[in-house]
Amino acid sequence: xxxxxxxxxxxxxxxxxxxxxxxxxxxxxxxxxxxxxxxxxxxxxxxxxxxxxxxxxxxxxxxxxxxxxxxxxxxxxxxxxxxxxxxxxxxxxxxxxxxxxxxxxxxxxxxxxxxxxxxxxxxxxxxxxxxxxxxxxxxxxxxxxxxxxxxxxxxxxxxxxxxxxxxxxxxxxxxxxxxxxxxxxxxxxxxxxxxxxxxxxxxxxxxxxxxxxxxxxxxxxxxxxxxxxxxxxxxxxxxxxxxxxxxxxxxxxxxxxxxxxxxxxxxxxxxxxxxxxxxxxxxxxxxxxxxxxxxxxxxxxxxxxxxxxxxxxxxxxxxxxxxxxxxxxxxxxxxxxxxxxxxxxxxxxxxxxxxxxxxxxxxxxxxxxxxxxxxxxxxxxxxxxxxxxxxxxxxxxxxxxxx
Numbered sequence: 390x391x392x393x394x395x396x397x398x399x400x401x402x403x404x405x406x407x408x409x410x411x412x413x414x415x416x417x418x419x420x421x422x423x424x425x426x427x428x429x430x431x432x433x434x435x436x437x438x439x440x441x442x443x444x445x446x447x448x449x450x451x452x453x454x455x456x457x458x459x460x461x462x463x464x465x466x467x468x469x470x471x472x473x474x475x476x477x478x479x480x481x482x483x484x485x486x487x488x489x490x491x492x493x494x495x496x497x498x499x500x501x502x503x504x505x506x507x508x509x510x511x512x513x514x515x516x517x518x519x520x521x522x523x524x525x526x527x528x529x530x531x532x533x534x535x536x537x538x539x540x541x542x543x544x545x546x547x548x549x550x551x552x553x554x555x556x557x558x559x560x561x562x563x564x565x566x567x568x569x570x571x572x573x574x575x576x577x578x579x580x581x582x583x584x585x586x587x588x589x590x591x592x593x594x595x596x597x598x599x600x601x602x603x604x605x606x607x608x609x610x611x612x613x614x615x616x617x618x619x620x621x622x623x624x625x626x627x628x629x630x631x632x633x634x635x636x637x638x639x640x641x642x643x644x645x646x647x648x649x650x651x652x653x654x655x656x657x658x659x660x661x662x663x664x665x666x667x668x669x670x671x672x673x674x675x676x677x678x679x680x681x682x683x684x685x686x687x688x689x690x691x692x693x694x695x696x697x698x699x700x701x702x703x704x705x706x707x708x709x710x711x712x713x714x715x716x717x718x719x720x721x722x723x724x725x726x727x728x729x730x731x732x733x734x735x736x737x738x739x740x741x742x743x744x745x746x747x748x749x750x751x752x753x754x755x756x757x758x759x760x761x762x763x764x765x766x767x768x769x770x771x772x773x774x775x776x777x778x779x780x781x782x783x784x785x786x787x788x789x790x791x792x
Contacts, residue, residue, distance in 0.1 A: 393417045397428040408434060449487045449514045455543045457487075462536030471532075472498055490514065503527055517680045518663060525671040535670050542666045545742075546659065549749060553655055556753045560760045567768055574775055576611065579604035582779045594785065596778040632688075639688040643716075647759060651752045656690050657721055658745035665738030675702060690716055707734075 395417055396406050405426055411417045414431050421428050457478060464474040475495040482488045490511055497507035505524035508515040515523075519539060526535030583601050586593055593601065607614065628634035643649045660681055667677040675698055682694035693714035700710035708726035711717050721741055728737025 392434040394430075394432055394434050395421060395428050396430040397421055397426040400425045447484050447486050449484060449490065451543065451547050453484055453487050454514055454519075455540050455547065457491075458536050458540035458543065462533050462540060465533035465536060471504055487514075504532070516684060518667065518684055521672055521676060521680055522667060522670050525667075529671050531671075538666055538670055542662060545662060545746065549655060549658060549746065552749060552753050553651070556651070556756050559757070560764060563764050563768075567771065570772060571775070572607065572611075574772070575604045575607045579775075579779060580608065586782055594778075594781045596774075597781050600775055600778040636688045636692075639690075643687070643689055647756055651749070651756055652687070653716075654745055654748050654752055656685060656687055657717060658742050658749055660685065660690070660694070660717075661721070661738045661745065662742035665735050665742055668735035668738065674707075693717070 391412075392408055392410050393414060394406075394408050396404065399405050409417050409420065411420065414433070417431050418428055421431075460478060461474055464477065465471070469477075472495060475491060475498065479488060479491040479495060482491055493510065494504075494507040497510070498504055503524070504527060505520050508520050508523060522535050522539055523532070526532040529535075579600060583604065586597070586601075629638055643653055645652075663681045663684065664677055667680065668674065672680075678694055678698040678701070682691045682698065685691045685694060693711070693716045696714060697707060697710040701707060706726065706729050708722050708729060711725060712719065712722040724737055724741055725734065728734040731737075
């Protein structure tokens with residue numbers, strides 16, 4: 390069916406405009422007549438010439454999926470059928486890519502598929518966690534509750550991710566700017582001073598000689614340096630994509646001072662939040678652990694969770710293999726043990742997640758407070774040192790003249 394754009398007047402004489410998907414222009418006019426709108430113009434909407442070029446289409450971001458889950462839960466809670474909810478969400482969706490997805494999902498549900506199976510077609514937007522929780526909600530008749538939990542979980546997960554990105558962005562941007570400034574000084578500024586120093590006819594101070602030598606090296610080897618940097622980044626990406634490389638890097642990241650502790654706390658918060666949400670939604674513990682392991686984002690933690698899953702499958706509790714993994718703090722393991730013994734594991738996991746969310750907040754503040762003075766010292770020593778080294782001969786000459 391094509392999409393038609395129409396313009397017309399309602400019974401009060403006000404001009405109305407809109408779009409409608411229909412089999413023909415006649416179908417659009419018939420629909421408008423039922424709405425008591427007199428059409429003055431009905432025309433097929435021109436097709437987007439770039440609609441089949443994937444990279445030119447808008448992306449479906451996490452925020453879109455969160456809003457979708459939140460609105461969907463509200464409509465299901467109000468008693469609307471799933472197909473009608475999808476129809477409303479489809480009509481009000483502005484993102485063209487997401488609109489197409491929702492249309493496909495709606496048609497799948499109309500043809501007899503479950504909502505979970507329809508969502509499974511889009512794994513990049515709706516991961517295993519989302520699909521399995523929807524399946525549990527459909528089976529238990531609590532889809533509105535599940536969607537509400539999902540949107541709440543995703544909002545907290547997005548906030549956590551944003552905090553970590555914010556903490557990492559500042560030092561990375563500062564370092565990149567610092568290295569660009571250093572390169573510009575070494576390649577373009579210092580050669581000007583070098584030519585001026587050559588006219589002095591006197592031996593340069595040692596710091597100035599070192600800086601001039603660095604400038605000559607960078608200027609003559611700049612292409613090799615850039616080439617080596619590109620090769621290193623490419624080789625690192627290839628290495629990280631291998632199973633052994635991913636395990637090595639992920640383990641190394643967890644061992645880093647300050648940053649490693651932050652990432653470990655984020656991992657604990659994510660694990661407990663995901664497990665707690667899934668268990669509370671009725672997902673089986675082995676399935677929940679499998680999904681949590683896949684979405685952990687760290688191979689070391691993923692391996693530890695798969696070991697826990699294997700131990701539970703053999704009849705053990707969760708707390709014991711978690712403790713043996715050495716990845717999770719003792720307090721977390723003890724609280725999980727209490728949750729298992731009291732039969733309130735999902736509630737206990739939520740409490741741990743809330744606690745570690747606050748821990749991550751504090752860790753981000755600590756990291757920022759540590760990085761700021763370090764960056765100031767780094768910039769002062771490097772750029773300030775270069776400037777002082779280049780002005781030393783001028784000071785020396787001025788002293789000789791005044792003497």
